[in-house]
Amino acid sequence: MKFIVSSNTLLKKLQVLGGVINISNTIPVLDHFLFDLDGSSLKITSSDLETTMVTTIEVDSSSKGAVTIPSKLLIDTLKTFPEQPLTFTVEDNNTIEISSNHGKYALAYTDGDQYPKTISLENPSSTKISSTILAKAINSTIFASGNDDLRPVMSGVFFQLSSENLTFVATDAHKLVKYKRNDIKASKLAEFIMPKKPLNLLKNIIDSEHEVSIEYNSSNAKFDMDGLTVICRLIDGQYPNYEAVIPSENPNVLTIDRSQLLSSLKRVSIFSNKTTHQVRLKIAGAELNISAEDLDFSNKAEERLTCDYKGEDIEIGFNSRFLIEMTNNLDCKEVKLEMSLPNRAGILKPNDGYSDNEDIIMLVMPVMLNS
Numbered sequence: 312m313k314f315i316v317s318s319n320t321l322l323k324k325l326q327v328l329g330g331v332i333n334i335s336n337t338i339p340v341l342d343h344f345l346f347d348l349d350g351s352s353l354k355i356t357s358s359d360l361e362t363t364m365v366t367t368i369e370v371d372s373s374s375k376g377a378v379t380i381p382s383k384l385l386i387d388t389l390k391t392f393p394e395q396p397l398t399f400t401v402e403d404n405n406t407i408e409i410s411s412n413h414g415k416y417a418l419a420y421t422d423g424d425q426y427p428k429t430i431s432l433e434n435p436s437s438t439k440i441s442s443t444i445l446a447k448a449i450n451s452t453i454f455a456s457g458n459d460d461l462r463p464v465m466s467g468v469f470f471q472l473s474s475e476n477l478t479f480v481a482t483d484a485h486k487l488v489k490y491k492r493n494d495i496k497a498s499k500l501a502e503f504i505m506p507k508k509p510l511n512l513l514k515n516i517i518d519s520e521h522e523v524s525i526e527y528n529s530s531n532a533k534f535d536m537d538g539l540t541v542i543c544r545l546i547d548g549q550y551p552n553y554e555a556v557i558p559s560e561n562p563n564v565l566t567i568d569r570s571q572l573l574s575s576l577k578r579v580s581i582f583s584n585k586t587t588h589q590v591r592l593k594i595a596g597a598e599l600n601i602s603a604e605d606l607d608f609s610n611k612a613e614e615r616l617t618c619d620y621k622g623e624d625i626e627i628g629f630n631s632r633f634l635i636e637m638t639n640n641l642d643c644k645e646v647k648l649e650m651s652l653p654n655r656a657g658i659l660k661p662n663d664g665y666s667d668n669e670d671i672i673m674l675v676m677p678v679m680l681n682s
Contacts, residue, residue, distance in 0.1 A: 312376030312401040314348055316368065318411075321397070322389040324366050325382070327539070328357040330512050331364045332382050338427075343379035345426040346399075348372060356429060357382065362509045362543040363429050371396075377423025380407060384418055430542055432533055435526035438472060438497040442536055446517040448479045449510050451490040451671060454636055456507060457483030464548040467504040470527075472497035480553050486633045487553060487674040488640075494668035503527055504546040509534075513541060557674055561649035561658055563622030565594055569646045569661075573638045575614045579603045580631035582612035589678050590631040592648075595624040603631065606681075627653045628680040634659075637673045653677060 328344060336342050336359070345356040353370045356363060378401060388409070398410040406417040449468070457465035462484075471478040477495040481488050513534060523536040527545075534541045576590065583589055583603035593600040599618045604611035627650060638646060643664030650657045659673040 312348055312374050312378065313399065314353060314370040314372035314374070315396050315398050316353065316370045317394065318389055318392040318397050319394045320368060322386070322392075324355060324368055325386050325389065327516050328355060328364050328366060329382055329386060330515065331357040331359055331362050331508075333359050340379055340421060340425050340427075342382055343421065343426070344382050344385065345377065345379050345423055347377040347423060349375055356426070358427055358429070360427060361506065362512070362541065364512065365429065365540040365542075366538055368538075376401060377426075378407060378420040379423060379426050380418055380420050388416060388418075430531055430544075432526055432528050432531050432542075435528045435533070436497070436499060436501055437524060437526045438477075438495070440477070440495050440523050440525060442517045442519070442521050442523050444492060444495065445523050446514055448477075448490050448492070449514045451640060452479045452481040452488045453507060453510055453514070454481075454640055455483060455486050455488040455673075456481040459483070463546055464504055464550055467506045467546045468510055469504050469550045469553070470502065472501045474499065480550070482551070482553060482674075485630065485676050486637060487556065488637070489553065489557070489670075489672045489674075491670040492668060493670070501527060502550065503529075503532060504548065504550055505532060506543060506546055509541055509543040556656065557672065558651055558655055558658065561651050563594070563625050563650045564620070565599065565622075565648040565650075566619040566645055566662055567599065567616065567648070569638060569641060569643055571616060572646060573635065575601050575616055576631055576635050576638065579612045579614055580635065582610045583631055587678060588631045589628050589680075590634065591626065591628050591680060593626045594618070594620050594622075596620065622650075625650060625653065626680065627657065628678045629657065629675055630678055633675050637675060641671070641673070653680070 347354040351369055351372055352367055354367045356365045395412050400408045402408055407420045409416045452468050465483055469480040474496055476491055476493045479490045521537045523534055526533040531544055579590055579601050584605045590603045597617055599616045602613040637659050641661050643661035645662035647660045647662050648657055656674045656676050
């Protein structure tokens with residue numbers, strides 16, 4: 312088995328695939344890349360058993376074979392080379408030799424048949440989506456998903472596909488984000504929960520506009536795009552009924568400049584209690600008063616902002632970290648905060664900046680105010 316490949320092309324592909332590999336693996340072969348050569352087509356695979364990534368590159372070769380090569384050693388070596396052709400030759404003594412313009416380097420390899428087989432989806436349903444829309448959906452929701460091992464269904468993003476639209480939901484029981492696209496439809500109704508790791512990988516590799524093909528069944532999902540395939544195991548379980556927690560009647564509506572609100576929250580929250588991170592919003596007329604205090608250290612801060620407000624005077628408390636995170640993840644000039652009562656969830660929405668085909672709602676639970 313022998314092939315010639317561009318050092319930069321190979322390095323770029325391997326750095327993407329390296330995102331799948333865990334720092335510590337119980338199965339040693341998972342620290343390796345699988346190189347599967349068939350003539351001029353080289354298929355490279357990385358996996359952690361839950362998520363698998365596959366890419367194919369063109370090489371100069373006429374041979375066949377499959378070997379696994381240590382990932383860290385190979386990437387570290389490739390990083391040091393300027394752009395040049397490299398020749399990979401599999402030797403008889405279980406080493407693979409890399410020849411460059413300057414020298415030769417030998418790495419130990421194992422046989423390709425020891426690598427776990429890539430999952431093939433049986434009877435999958437499918438839909439197509441633009442890569443930029445997928446990236447926006449992931450970015451808009453993933454930060455709201457939980458990290459609680461006892462509630463695994465909340466540690467991912469819920470995909471809800473129907474013949475009318477596509478909905479993405481994430482929640483950790485304190486905050487919730489629902490992002491809906493009306494310009495994407497699936498052939499039939501389907502629901503599944505995507506884990507965070509493959510979504511972060513997808514988000515990081517999308518750098519241009521192209522079509523992504525999504526295939527899914529009850530246990531796995533497969534994303535195909537631009538010469539790269541990501542296959543992952545879905546989170547098993549029933550997603551909570553998120554529609555039930557979104558309050559429909561919110562007569563008190565505050566409209567304010569997003570960046571002004573965000574910078575004010577960031578400043579005031581520095582003075583909040585380090586356990587509760589509580590900020591108090593007091594709204595009356597066209598004035599929003601944001602305050603926080605930490606009684607243990609006698610720290611307090613207060614800011615007044617002008618806003619557009621329709622509704623009764625209200626005083627409500629929120630966890631500043633959640634409010635900052637949500638405001639930061641909205642891509643608009645003005646935001647709306649809709650409320651009903653101090654003990655009911657607040658709804659954060661963009662007032663502009665989103666197309667007619669998209670709809671985003673962010674829900675944040677209030678915290679009890681100290682009298």
